[in-house]
Amino acid sequence: MEQSTLNNSDLPAIEGGKPARETKIFYGHQYIDEADVEAVVEVLRHGDLTCGPKIKELEDKLCCLTGAKYAVVCSNGTAALHMSALAAGVGEGDEVITTPITFAASANCALYCGARPVFADIDPETYNIDPQKVEEAITERTKAVVVVDYTGQSVALDPIRKICREHNLILIEDGAHVIGTKYRGQANGSISDMTTFSFHPVKTVTGGEGGAVLTNDEMLYQKLLLYRAHGITRNTDLMAHEPDGSWYYEQVDLGYNYRMTDIQAALIISQLDKLPMFSKRRKEIVERYNEAFAKLPSLFVQREIPESDTTRHLYILRIVPEKLRIDRRQFFDALAAENVCCNVHYIPTYYFPYYEKLGYRRGLCPNAEKLYEEIISLPLYYAMTDEDVESVIEAVTKIAVYYAKE
Numbered sequence: 001m002e003q004s005t006l007n008n009s010d011l012p013a014i015e016g017g018k019p020a021r022e023t024k025i026f027y028g029h030q031y032i033d034e035a036d037v038e039a040v041v042e043v044l045r046h047g048d049l050t051c052g053p054k055i056k057e058l059e060d061k062l063c064c065l066t067g068a069k070y071a072v073v074c075s076n077g078t079a080a081l082h083m084s085a086l087a088a089g090v091g092e093g094d095e096v097i098t099t100p101i102t103f104a105a106s107a108n109c110a111l112y113c114g115a116r117p118v119f120a121d122i123d124p125e126t127y128n129i130d131p132q133k134v135e136e137a138i139t140e141r142t143k144a145v146v147v148v149d150y151t152g153q154s155v156a157l158d159p160i161r162k163i164c165r166e167h168n169l170i171l172i173e174d175g176a177h178v179i180g181t182k183y184r185g186q187a188n189g190s191i192s193d194m195t196t197f198s199f200h201p202v203k204t205v206t207g208g209e210g211g212a213v214l215t216n217d218e219m220l221y222q223k224l225l226l227y228r229a230h231g232i233t234r235n236t237d238l239m240a241h242e243p244d245g246s247w248y249y250e251q252v253d254l255g256y257n258y259r260m261t262d263i264q265a266a267l268i269i270s271q272l273d274k275l276p277m278f279s280k281r282r283k284e285i286v287e288r289y290n291e292a293f294a295k296l297p298s299l300f301v302q303r304e305i306p307e308s309d310t311t312r313h314l315y316i317l318r319i320v321p322e323k324l325r326i327d328r329r330q331f332f333d334a335l336a337a338e339n340v341c342c343n344v345h346y347i348p349t350y351y352f353p354y355y356e357k358l359g360y361r362r363g364l365c366p367n368a369e370k371l372y373e374e375i376i377s378l379p380l381y382y383a384m385t386d387e388d389v390e391s392v393i394e395a396v397t398k399i400a401v402y403y404a405k406e
């Protein structure tokens with residue numbers, strides 16, 4: 001009797017054992033406290049809903065946090081990338097180098113501008129874009145490089161910046177995962193020509209939706225302001241004609257409505273107060289996961305570069321297929337049966353039918369394609385309890401041990 005109970009808890013739930021958790025846990029979830037609620041309600045009761053003082057307050061706060069000179073907040077991270085590509089002067093016939101292991105928006109921003117994304121492969125152990133592969137992908141048409149701090153670990157920015165300087169390319173850092181991370185002691189956001197943030201609810205800091213572009217360059221800053229609001233300006237220095245009166249403004253370029261509301265800005269300002277706390281907890285969970293999974297030969301732990309002090313947005317579990325009797329899909333399904341509901345970040349961008357129609361084919365980036373076959377994003381978010389973390393470790397360990405090859 002006792003023997004069978006013991007066996008039952010070692011048996012993966014998918015094989016009829018007892019699940020590691022009774023309730024489902026998901027890979028990410030926002031954390032909203034009373035201060036956040038108050039901040040939003042205050043805007044609703046007394047504030048301007050859009051174009052009000054919360055926008056500037058948030059921009060100042062992002063500059064303060066990162067050390068960047070200028071910040072332009074906007075409607076979401078995708079808009080931030082589009083505005084950055086426009087400000088970089090990306091247009092028809094240009095090429096933009098990026099990684100395939102990212103959300104589609106990192107490459108789509110080139111397409112929005114009539115340019116062609118060119119995919120450079122990743123480093124097989126850090127999973128970030130490989131600087132050497134970036135250099136190899138450069139042609140006379142290359143205008144910009146969009147790097148992604150995948151999972152929140154900083155890209156090797158020094159070598160990438162050197163390459164961009166030598167080839168006269170604009171460096172856009174898609175920092176949707178990176179808020180709270182430092183590269184060589186300097187906050188990401190103040191290093192590349194432009195860095196974009198996203199405040200989607202799965203990200204470390206949220207506004208429901210929201211984005212930002214950070215830069216140290218005054219010229220890029222002025223362009224970003226224009227692209228955020230229809231290409232319209234009230235700055236007389238930028239006008240072609242004498243103002244007709246104090247109501248006068250001019251549309252001097254083709255921009256968009258990519259504004260953020262003050263409601264979102266107030267929420268993000270309040271969330272940013274919790275960033276040190278969010279970072280600390282995420283680091284603790286990552287350390288605990290790494291410690292547990294490093295012991296298992298059928299799992300590979302993502303390599304950290306010493307230059308990056310990482311606030312991790314995603315925790316990537318990577319299987320070593322040669323050491324397991326099951327593949328990633330079966331591992332994923334076995335975790336779901338344990339009530340650990342994961343995700344996969346990311347399907348290589350050029351696998352999508354839209355990209356296939358544009359002529360992209362599988363085989364472009366072998367390291368990225370291999371990674372995609374082996375990864376699962378585990379639950380990682382501030383509000384996870386120690387019991388949650390241990391139950392995820394229990395589930396992963398149970399499956400990795402049970403299905404290990406002899």
Ligand SMILES: *Cc1c(COP(=O)(O)O)cnc(C)c1O
Binds near residue numbers: 079106
């Ligand atoms: C979330 C994300 C985006 C897009 O941000 P949105 O705010 O959802 O538009 C872009 N790139 C990466 C890497 C992301 O994770």
